[in-house]
Amino acid sequence: MAREQLRSALIAGSTIVGLSIGLGGIAAADEYVQYRDFFEPLPAMPPIPAVNSMTEARVELGRMLFFEPRISASGVISCATCHNPALGYTDRIPRAVGHDGQVGERNTPTVLNSGFFEAQFWDGRAATLEEQALGPIEAEVEMAMPLEAALERITEFAIYVEKFHAAFPGDDDPVHADNVALSLAAFQRTLNTPNSPLDLWLVGDDGAMSESQKRGMVAFVERGCLGCHAGPALTDSQFHVIQTPGSTDLGRFLVTGEEHDRHAFKTPTLRNVALTYPYFNNGEVASLDEAIVVMGQEMLGIELEGQELEDLVAFMHALTGAIPQFPVPPLP
Amino acid sequence: MAREQLRSALIAGSTIVGLSIGLGGIAAADEYVQYRDFFEPLPAMPPIPAVNSMTEARVELGRMLFFEPRISASGVISCATCHNPALGYTDRIPRAVGHDGQVGERNTPTVLNSGFFEAQFWDGRAATLEEQALGPIEAEVEMAMPLEAALERITEFAIYVEKFHAAFPGDDDPVHADNVALSLAAFQRTLNTPNSPLDLWLVGDDGAMSESQKRGMVAFVERGCLGCHAGPALTDSQFHVIQTPGSTDLGRFLVTGEEHDRHAFKTPTLRNVALTYPYFNNGEVASLDEAIVVMGQEMLGIELEGQELEDLVAFMHALTGAIPQFPVPPLP
Numbered sequence: 001m002a003r004e005q006l007r008s009a010l011i012a013g014s015t016i017v018g019l020s021i022g023l024g025g026i027a028a029a030d031e032y033v034q035y036r037d038f039f040e041p042l043p044a045m046p047p048i049p050a051v052n053s054m055t056e057a058r059v060e061l062g063r064m065l066f067f068e069p070r071i072s073a074s075g076v077i078s079c080a081t082c083h084n085p086a087l088g089y090t091d092r093i094p095r096a097v098g099h100d101g102q103v104g105e106r107n108t109p110t111v112l113n114s115g116f117f118e119a120q121f122w123d124g125r126a127a128t129l130e131e132q133a134l135g136p137i138e139a140e141v142e143m144a145m146p147l148e149a150a151l152e153r154i155t156e157f158a159i160y161v162e163k164f165h166a167a168f169p170g171d172d173d174p175v176h177a178d179n180v181a182l183s184l185a186a187f188q189r190t191l192n193t194p195n196s197p198l199d200l201w202l203v204g205d206d207g208a209m210s211e212s213q214k215r216g217m218v219a220f221v222e223r224g225c226l227g228c229h230a231g232p233a234l235t236d237s238q239f240h241v242i243q244t245p246g247s248t249d250l251g252r253f254l255v256t257g258e259e260h261d262r263h264a265f266k267t268p269t270l271r272n273v274a275l276t277y278p279y280f281n282n283g284e285v286a287s288l289d290e291a292i293v294v295m296g297q298e299m300l301g302i303e304l305e306g307q308e309l310e311d312l313v314a315f316m317h318a319l320t321g322a323i324p325q326f327p328v329p330p331l332p
Numbered sequence: 333m334a335r336e337q338l339r340s341a342l343i344a345g346s347t348i349v350g351l352s353i354g355l356g357g358i359a360a361a362d363e364y365v366q367y368r369d370f371f372e373p374l375p376a377m378p379p380i381p382a383v384n385s386m387t388e389a390r391v392e393l394g395r396m397l398f399f400e401p402r403i404s405a406s407g408v409i410s411c412a413t414c415h416n417p418a419l420g421y422t423d424r425i426p427r428a429v430g431h432d433g434q435v436g437e438r439n440t441p442t443v444l445n446s447g448f449f450e451a452q453f454w455d456g457r458a459a460t461l462e463e464q465a466l467g468p469i470e471a472e473v474e475m476a477m478p479l480e481a482a483l484e485r486i487t488e489f490a491i492y493v494e495k496f497h498a499a500f501p502g503d504d505d506p507v508h509a510d511n512v513a514l515s516l517a518a519f520q521r522t523l524n525t526p527n528s529p530l531d532l533w534l535v536g537d538d539g540a541m542s543e544s545q546k547r548g549m550v551a552f553v554e555r556g557c558l559g560c561h562a563g564p565a566l567t568d569s570q571f572h573v574i575q576t577p578g579s580t581d582l583g584r585f586l587v588t589g590e591e592h593d594r595h596a597f598k599t600p601t602l603r604n605v606a607l608t609y610p611y612f613n614n615g616e617v618a619s620l621d622e623a624i625v626v627m628g629q630e631m632l633g634i635e636l637e638g639q640e641l642e643d644l645v646a647f648m649h650a651l652t653g654a655i656p657q658f659p660v661p662p663l664p
Contacts, residue, residue, distance in 0.1 A: 067418045068418075069416065069419075069423070070424065070425070074429045074433055075423070075424075075425040075429060076413060076414070076423060076425065076429045081408060081413070082408070084401065084660075085659075085660045086399045086400075086660045086661060086662060086663045087401075087663055088662075091401070091407065091408060092402065092407075092663075093402070093407040093408065097406045097407060097408045099433060100432055100433030101406055101431060101432030101433055323662060325659040326659055327417075327657040327658055327659060328416075328417040328418045328660060329418060330418060330420075330655060331418045331419055331424075
């Protein structure tokens with residue numbers, strides 16, 4: 001509860017007694033110890049919903065489907081095209097490129113640690129990974145494949161049919177869309193990035209973060225970034241109105257029709273943020289320091305600059321964890 | 333030399349004394365031993381040209397470039413899009429889909445074991461992997477990226493510039509097209525698939541191939557398939573006129589203008605042929621058995637059917653080796 005109180009105090013803009021950012025000075029490690037209370041090391045696994053037992057068979061099937069391009073209309077676009085494992089499970093271009101080279105409206109969010117999000121997509125139109133999974137297969141500007149056609153294609157491969165039976169043993173006719181979604185979600189819950197410098201520091205490795213990263217962490221807390229970027233994935237999974245450079249996107253308003261959701265977007269995770277450039281809903285901001293400046297102006301009404309800005313950038317780099325490493329699965 | 337004589341005899345259509353296909357019968361392993369002379373186990377590495385030392389740094393850089401989508405005009409197509417590691421380093425669709433969803437004229441050849449080929453592309457317009465590497469980056473229907481623009485994009489990343497210096501230590505200004513080609517070629521020479529059932533059998537593991545596969549091997553030799561599909565990669569890297577179903581492609585004629593090259597195509601490797609469907613220059617044939625029937629008719633003037641056809645299909649499966657397994661490299 002002490003943590004919650006501290007966080008509320010921060011959000012309300014109060015100052016915490018006894019803390020100073022200590023710009024330019026060299027602080028001893030113990031100066032920062034109390035900041036451990038503001039953060040959580042990434043758990044080994046996100047919450048596993050009761051409706052989707054995370055069995056090995058289900059994860060394996062989901063991994064195959066994630067890399068499967070033949071469930072797209074062109075036959076060459078898979079989930080991994082935009083959520084590219086080489087690129088932090090995103091595409092590192094401003095807006096997603098999909099079927100026939102069409103360019104979407106939004107920047108591809110990473111799926112790393114997405115099991116920790118309580119809302120999916122920039123506008124939260126899906127609450128869970130299960131609800132999210134099928135959208136991009138059918139979307140005209142992404143994989144452009146009607147689900148029925150995708151299922152027919154899958155059914156052509158005896159190995160897939162076997163794998164569906166293994167993953168859903170209680171289901172007599174398991175090759176259907178719901179099970180595609182369950183498998184993809186189960187696989188995505190394995191894409192977590194523990195052991196970032198912050199995580200290591202939180203569990204007692206004082207040298208895991210540099211002095212600059214620690215000062216950045218203090219600024220992150222003191223300036224109120226933690227008001228939205230909190231919890232294990234450093235997102236509240238809530239929606240906040242923000243005018244990002246060059247954006248006319250109505251955001252969550254398009255989902256709810258509520259005035260207060262006009263130009264509101266889900267708080268993105270900050271885990272691996274150094275890998276998931278470019279930034280914001282439209283990918284118009286290329287660099288971390290520019291993104292931090294925009295956040296200061298738009299969300300906090302402050303100018304972040306100089307050493308503090310440098311330290312914040314350094315702290316963002318402390319959020320890069322261990323990316324899952326595995327060979328691309330062979331497909332039938 | 334005995335092997336060469338046997339092969340020449342076969343190509344000339346003579347019958348080898350004392351061999352019989354033995355359809356339907358069960359042959360003892362030693363019946364097949366003499367067939368070992370017709371094949372070569374895949375060497376651990378293909379020939380390494382003197383112009384391209386295969387250093388670890390060069391292979392590592394080539395691996396990164398192979399998976400790098402940002403050297404395409406759209407930013408999402410890499411070598412690995414069509415030469416997909418999940419799909420036997422091909423795309424398993426009839427004809428390649430590239431920039432803006434354009435469909436090319438030909439089926440994507442696998443790059444597995446391509447270091448063993450003495451000609452590249454279906455029409456052999458490149459002799460080496462080094463000559464081949466840059467074509468698809470620039471091709472309008474593939475990655476559609478002028479080389480200068482690709483190099484500019486690479487130069488934006490300090491890590492790439494470092495890696496080029498490490499891979500080409502004698503080169504003061506190493507980020508240029510020739511070095512992209514050298515790196516990609518060096519990496520591709522690592523994509524070999526040893527230890528197929530045939531390879532294991534060739535080095536003395538009698539049980540590595542089934543009886544049907546061994547009978548298929550005999551048919552493969554006796555019927556003359558070995559006339560073109562010979563050597564470590566089971567291709568002569570030569571060009572042969574063939575009318576494949578539905579094809580109007582002039583093939584090598586487009587490169588040489590020679591009449592005898594009209595509708596001639598390079599003999600494709602048969603290694604991993606079970607993984608590299610669909611078949612032929614235009615990918616119009618979906619299954620191995622259908623492809624074998626076409627080959628019998630077109631190249632040998634015979635009808636392959638029944639048990640012999642089944643055995644030949646089984647033998648093709650004996651050519652699937654160990655696919656290289658490695659995580660997708662993280663890119664900057």
